[in-house]
Amino acid sequence: MGQALPPWLERGLADLFPAGESADPDQSLAGRLQQAAGAERPLRIKLGIDPTGSDIHLGHSILFRKLRAFQDAGHTAVLIIGDFTARIGDPSGKSATRVQLSAAEVEANADTYLTQLGLGQPPERALLDFTTPGRLEVRRNSEWLAGLDLPQVIELLATSTVGQMLAKEEFANRYGSGTPISLHEFLYPLLQGYDSVAVASDLELGGTDQKFNVAMGRDLQRHFGQRPQFGLLLPILPGLDGVQKMSKSLGNTVGLNEGPLAMYSKLEKVPDAVADHYLTLLTDLDPAHWPSSPRERQKTLALAITASRHGLEAASAAQADAANLVAGEMKAQTVPEASLAAIPFPAKAFHLLSSLGLCASSSEARRQIQGGGVRLDGEKLTDLTLEFSAASELEGKVLQLGKKTFVRLVP
């Protein structure tokens, strides 16, 4: 009989492989943990991130939360910034070839990522523990990938077959539907797998869509004479629509950078069907204490998640504000401010909306006004030609777009 895994590790697991029950440290993670504890050697937990976008959202954060849990248990997080592989583009979950990024873009994205993960902040405020010695290694895979020579690349390619590659679901779908697959995309799983070799990983974290790549890491570690890593996969977080995965391109995300009010008011309306996933994957609340009313459940998860990012005080304030705003009252204290300094006066009302970034374009702003979606201090604007002659006319007023976007105008 094998030992049980600790609850913090099991929470929210979608897949763990190999999942042997024995005490064999090569087949059972419980065995491996025990062996590590006995040898006082922390495990090396690999998580690769693809710095292709600049904003981290809750969907990403479930992996970081798990990585943090390993850190807090004394293990070493090996965060691999895929600066080299980002220039290829991960074909996972993609229906088309990804755009390749320039080295400069990738580097800028990587910096933004680390900042959002909490670089420079104390562990209690940050997503990852950046400060405790021995808990974090940040590596870039260009360190080892950029220097590979052709014979080494060929060795990598030789470990896998076209049939294996085409067995990967995304490739199969694309091939089957006639969507182009460039040859270099086959290199991605191999290079990501080689990352595991380069950092001698004991366990790799990933979403369920990463199973192929994580398994590839095991194959390559074996090929290069290393002990293969465990693969620990977490579910893909459904987005705010409750159906598709959370993804920026689908517009169903909650960004870690969002303010408390925006975060809370988005989260309090996640569809009931996915509320439990959010509670499991994004909070530490004990399921025994989850409220039974669906509406209360939404509020609980929204409060807990917002608090984990902004602190309980700010989250509670956001909760109160959200209730007020929905009730149509204008009491919010935490309405973000927008400066009028850059607006040239006289200014048309629709120009104001686009210049302040509430609307994507001034044409859209006109349409919103026509559609009755714009209010100033609670009063609906209807006149397209409305013009303000000076900033002083607007200072201190609250401009509202739709039900959830508010901005307090300041000089």
Next chain:
RNA sequence: GGGUCGGUGCCCGAGUGGUUAAUGGGGGCGGACUGUAAAUCCGCUGGCUCUGCCUACGUUGGUUCAAAUCCAACCCGGCCCA
């Protein structure tokens, strides 16, 4: 390399010489409704401080009073053959 089909707005997809930013769907945004949401119904969905002016149907040129629609070259892709 050869043959063949194709590249339309955020996405899919009509249109195949003639008012009009270009049918329809999806998605998105706004309004009503509601426990927030969903569902449903309604409106909007290229840009511009806009009673008008720009830019648009792969790219560049051409034919024409007039082109997304015809012609040419080029670029990109699918399929079949090599």
